[in-house]
Every structure is written in structure tokens, then in C-alpha cells.
Amino acid sequence: MSWTPDRPIVEVADVHKSFGHVEVLKGVSLDVAKSEVICIIGPSGSGKSTLIRCINALTPFERGSIRVAGIEVHDPKLDKLELRRRVGMVFQQYNLFPHRTALQNVMMAPIQVLGQKRKAVEKRAYALLAKVRLQGREHAYPGEMSGGQQQRVAIARSLAMNPDVMLFDEVTSALDPETVKEVLATIKQLADEGMTCILVTHEMRFARDVADHIYFTDRGVIVEHAPPEEFFANPRDPRTREFLGQVL
Amino acid sequence: MASELPVLLPIAAPPGPSAFRPRAWHGLALAALVLLSAGIADAQGAGAARSSVFAALAKWTPLLLRGFGFNILISFAAMAIGTALGMVLGLCQISLLPPVRRIAWAIMQFFRNAPWLVLLFFAMFMLPFQIRIGSLVIPLPDWLKAVFGLALPVMANVGEIVRGAIGSIASGQWEAAESLAFTRRQQLWSIILPQCIKRMLPPWMNLYAILTMATVLASIVGVTEVMTLASQVEAAEGGRTDLLTPLYAWILLWFFLYSYPIARLTQRLERRYAVRI
Numbered sequence: 272m273s274w275t276p277d278r279p280i281v282e283v284a285d286v287h288k289s290f291g292h293v294e295v296l297k298g299v300s301l302d303v304a305k306s307e308v309i310c311i312i313g314p315s316g317s318g319k320s321t322l323i324r325c326i327n328a329l330t331p332f333e334r335g336s337i338r339v340a341g342i343e344v345h346d347p348k349l350d351k352l353e354l355r356r357r358v359g360m361v362f363q364q365y366n367l368f369p370h371r372t373a374l375q376n377v378m379m380a381p382i383q384v385l386g387q388k389r390k391a392v393e394k395r396a397y398a399l400l401a402k403v404r405l406q407g408r409e410h411a412y413p414g415e416m417s418g419g420q421q422q423r424v425a426i427a428r429s430l431a432m433n434p435d436v437m438l439f440d441e442v443t444s445a446l447d448p449e450t451v452k453e454v455l456a457t458i459k460q461l462a463d464e465g466m467t468c469i470l471v472t473h474e475m476r477f478a479r480d481v482a483d484h485i486y487f488t489d490r491g492v493i494v495e496h497a498p499p500e501e502f503f504a505n506p507r508d509p510r511t512r513e514f515l516g517q518v519l
Numbered sequence: 520m521a522s523e524l525p526v527l528l529p530i531a532a533p534p535g536p537s538a539f540r541p542r543a544w545h546g547l548a549l550a551a552l553v554l555l556s557a558g559i560a561d562a563q564g565a566g567a568a569r570s571s572v573f574a575a576l577a578k579w580t581p582l583l584l585r586g587f588g589f590n591i592l593i594s595f596a597a598m599a600i601g602t603a604l605g606m607v608l609g610l611c612q613i614s615l616l617p618p619v620r621r622i623a624w625a626i627m628q629f630f631r632n633a634p635w636l637v638l639l640f641f642a643m644f645m646l647p648f649q650i651r652i653g654s655l656v657i658p659l660p661d662w663l664k665a666v667f668g669l670a671l672p673v674m675a676n677v678g679e680i681v682r683g684a685i686g687s688i689a690s691g692q693w694e695a696a697e698s699l700a701f702t703r704r705q706q707l708w709s710i711i712l713p714q715c716i717k718r719m720l721p722p723w724m725n726l727y728a729i730l731t732m733a734t735v736l737a738s739i740v741g742v743t744e745v746m747t748l749a750s751q752v753e754a755a756e757g758g759r760t761d762l763l764t765p766l767y768a769w770i771l772l773w774f775f776l777y778s779y780p781i782a783r784l785t786q787r788l789e790r791r792y793a794v795r796i
Contacts, residue, residue: 370713
């Protein structure tokens with residue numbers, strides 16, 4: 272059960288997942304070491320999002336195993352709440368709570384889920400919002416913020432739980448180009464600080480810049496994976512080459 | 520007309536019947552109906568031995584108003600009970616346990632689609648006139664039974680309002696809350712339901728307006744509310760036909776005056792909440 276630093280903090284082994292008759296994950300395996308940043312890229316419909324949703328048990332899977340910081344996600348008796356206290360997730364559509372201010376969005380989970388003291392949480396929430404460069408916007412409602420600002424609040428909200436791993440599910444896909452930069456800068460900062468990050472992204476340049484390892488998925492399998500320099504310089508598989516040819 | 524060039528007119532949806540919205544002039548029309556019908560009746564019966572219609576209305580108005588107050592009381596009580604039960608029923612329909620969902624669904628369908636009057640009779644004749652718990656005897660007067668009878672369809676409709684409002688919240692809200700390790704109960708109470716309240720308020724107030732008008736059904740089962748009193752007044756006045764129109768138009772006007780502000784407020788809320796979120 273327990274995790275030791277010599278083991279990967281996230282271990283995904285031979286995961287299979289079907290939606291009805293469509294098998295979207297056909298035996299996916301990957302390991303992520305502590306403080307490592309990995310990017311999962313690939314054409315849409317290749318199962319990238321499904322894969323990271325399996326990691327925090329938002330999507331159940333049929334076969335294979337996932338371990339996150341010693342928690343066995345495939346275990347039918349999985350304590351989902353315990354898992355999710357350790358794993359932060361940021362979504363494409365931000366999913367901020369619209370009836371709460373930025374500050375309250377950040378504060379809710381630590382207070383209600385972790386039972387931390389309001390005063391301390393508030394202080395930390397201000398600090399986190401400053402960290403994602405949103406000082407002065409603490410009392411704005413999500414409806415009053417730009418997409419990029421909302422997404423940064425969403426990142427701060429996840430960080431407030433002190434997760435071991437952060438999952439980013441195409442977090443810049445719904446943003447306009449100017450605001451993409453500010454969100455990517457925030458993620459880069461996290462990565463530099465040693466946060467373990469798993470990103471599903473279409474931002475190739477960013478992936479090359481930030482990732483320690485790149486995984487390329489197509490039709491439910493990992494076609495190849497490599498460190499970014501190697502991956503972008505010498506893609507081995509023809510499917511990877513075709514994909515990179517299209518997006519680069 | 521014939522000289523018009525045959526141009527292709529923009530295709531517009533045919534103006535269908537729009538939802539009824541009470542307007543201020545509807546109230547004025549009702550008031551005019553009271554005055555006119557009473558005035559005409561008095562003009563025709565001028566010199567007759569009986570008192571004028573206006574005098575009769577004035578004489579009986581305090582009594583009728585008390586009856587009307589009773590209607591309001593019934594509507595309040597039925598709404599309160601129906602809302603409380605309806606909230607539970609609505610929440611049962613998003614239960615993670617399929618049997619709970621199915622039973623709640625069946626209850627809701629039954630009481631939502633049954634005629635209100637039938638439910639009222641049902642409550643009248645199925646409920647005992649008193650409940651005995653040990654040595655404690657709780658009497659159940661007719662009006663209280665009517666409250667329960669009217670609370671049943673309110674319950675079913677509130678259940679549907681709650682279910683619909685919860686269903687209208689984007690699934691991303693549930694997922695975000697889940698990812699932050701909120702328990703299901705916390706997700707519901709701190710994240711989903713607070714967002715539902717705004718959406719539930721307009722249909723809930725609409726339902727209240729409908730309920731208020733349905734309270735007159737209680738007269739059929741013998742509760743002494745405004746309609747019962749009106750027919751008693753009519754009888755006390757010797758069944759004079761000239762009183763009929765002004766009397767009932769007068770009561771209709773009260774219902775209008777009571778419902779109109781609620782309807783306007785509902786419309787304002789609907790407009791306000793239609794845009795955001």
C-alpha cells in the first residue's frame with residue numbers, strides 16, 4: 272500500500288477501458304516519477320482524456336491497474352476521497368463554482384474536505400491566488416473573469432489541497448491564444464517547483480519546453496514515448512511522424 | 520396589394536400561442552366588470568324594494584375577505600408542506616440507489632398527473648377526522664385535510680422542479696467537486712443546490728400562483744373558504760340574479776390582486792436568471 276520515493280508515484284499498467292463496444296484504452300501503461308512532468312499527446316479520440324480521468328477514478332476502467340502514491344485505484348474497495356485528496360485535477364472548461372468568488376472557490380475544499388482552520392486556509396488562498404498572478408481578483412466571481420483567469424483560479428483551487436500529483440486535461444483548449452500563455456506560464460512554474468504533473472495537451476511547443484517525458488497515444492494505445500528532444504527530433508513510429516507533421 | 524412585387528418574405532416562425540402573462544389592464548378590466556355589472560343591475564332595478572348591489576357587496580365584503588384569508592392560509596400551508604416533501608422527492612430522484620430513484624419517480628408521476636380535485640377528494644375521505652396517538656388526540660378538521668390534499672400535487676411538482684434544476688447543472692460541476700474530494704452530500708449541499716435555487720425560484724412561484732387559485736376547490740369538499748361563503752351570501756340575499764356577476768367578479772379581482780405581484784416578480788426573476796450562469 273505505502274509508497275516509497277524509489278518507486279514511481281503514478282504507475283499505470285495495462286489499463287483497458289471501453290465505452291459500450293468501443294474500446295478507448297487498449298492496454299495502456301506508463302510510469303511517472305515524483306516531480307516528473309509528462310505530457311500525453313495524440314489525435315483527438317485517442318483516449319488521452321479518458322486515461323487521466325482513470326487516474327483519479329472519475330472514469331472506472333475494466334482491466335489493468337493504477338497506483339497513485341501507494342493507493343490502488345483499481346481496487347473495488349478504493350477510498351475515492353483519499354485518492355482525490357492526493358490528486359488535483361484541472362479541466363478544459365475550468366468548472367469553477369459560479370456562485371462563489373475566486374477566493375471562496377480556493378477555500379472550500381481545504382475547509383470542508385480537509386477540515387482545516389478557516390483563518391489559515393484564507394491566508395494560503397490569498398497566497399495561492401497571488402502565485403497564479405491574480406492578486407486583486409480574489410473577490411471576483413467566475414462570471415466576471417476571463418477564461419485564462421478562471422483557469423488559473425482552477426489551478427489554485429487544486430493546489431490548495433496540497434496534492435501529490437496534478438492532472439491537466441487539455442486546460443488551454445478552451446482559451447483564446449493570448450490567455451493560453453498566462454496559464455502555461457503558471458503550469459511551467461509549478462513544474463519548475465517540482466510538482467508532479469500529467470498533462471494532456473495540444474500545445475506542442477509547451478510540451479517540448481516543460482515535459483520530462485512525452486507519450487504519444489493513438490487509438491487507445493501508447494505508440495511511443497521518449498524525452499522531448501528525442502521525441503520531436505527523431506519520432507520513430509510512422510503514426511507519430513504523421514501526427515507531428517500535421518501539428519507542427 | 521396586387522401591386523406588390525413578389526418578394527421572398529423572411530421566413531418567420533408562425534406566432535404560436537405564447538404563455539399567459541397577467542397584465543395590469545387585466546385587473547382594470549376585472550374592476551370595470553364589477554362596476555359595470557353592479558351599475559347596470561342597479562340601474563335596471565332602480566326603485567325596487569331591495570338594496571343596491573353595491574350596498575350588498577359592501578355589506579358582505581368583510582365576511583368574504585375572512586374567507587379569502589382562509590384561502591391564503593390554505594395556500595401557504597399546502598405550499599410549505601408540499602415544498603418540504605417535494606424537496607425530498609426531488610433529491611430521491613438523483614439518489615445513487617436505483618430503487619429509490621424508481622419509487623420516487625413513480626410517486627412523482629402519479630401525483631403530478633392526477634387531477635387536483637381527485638387528490639383533494641382522496642385526502643378528504645381517506646384521512647380520519649382525528650388521529651389518536653396514545654392518549655393524545657389530534658383532530659383533523661376538513662380544512663387541514665384540504666391542505667394535505669393540495670400539498671400532494673404541490674409535492675410532485677416541486678419534486679420535478681428540484682429534479683429539473685439539478686439536472687440543468689453542468690456535469691463539470693459535479694466532476695470538479697468530486698475531484699476535490701467532496702463527499703456526495705457536500706457536493707450536493709455546497710455546490711449543486713446553491714446554484715439550483717435561482718433556477719427553482721421562478722417555477723416555484725408560478726406553482727404557488729396556480730395553487731392559490733386551486734384553493735377554491737376546497738369549497739367543493741365543504742371547507743368554508745371564499746367560494747363557499749360567496750354562495751352562502753348569494754343564498755342570504757335571496758338568490759337574486761343581479762348579484763351573481765358583480766359578486767364573483769369582485770372575488771376574481773381579489774385573486775388577481777393577490778397573484779399579480781407574484782406573477783410580476785416571477786417574470787422579473789425569470790428575466791434576471793435567464794441570462795447569467
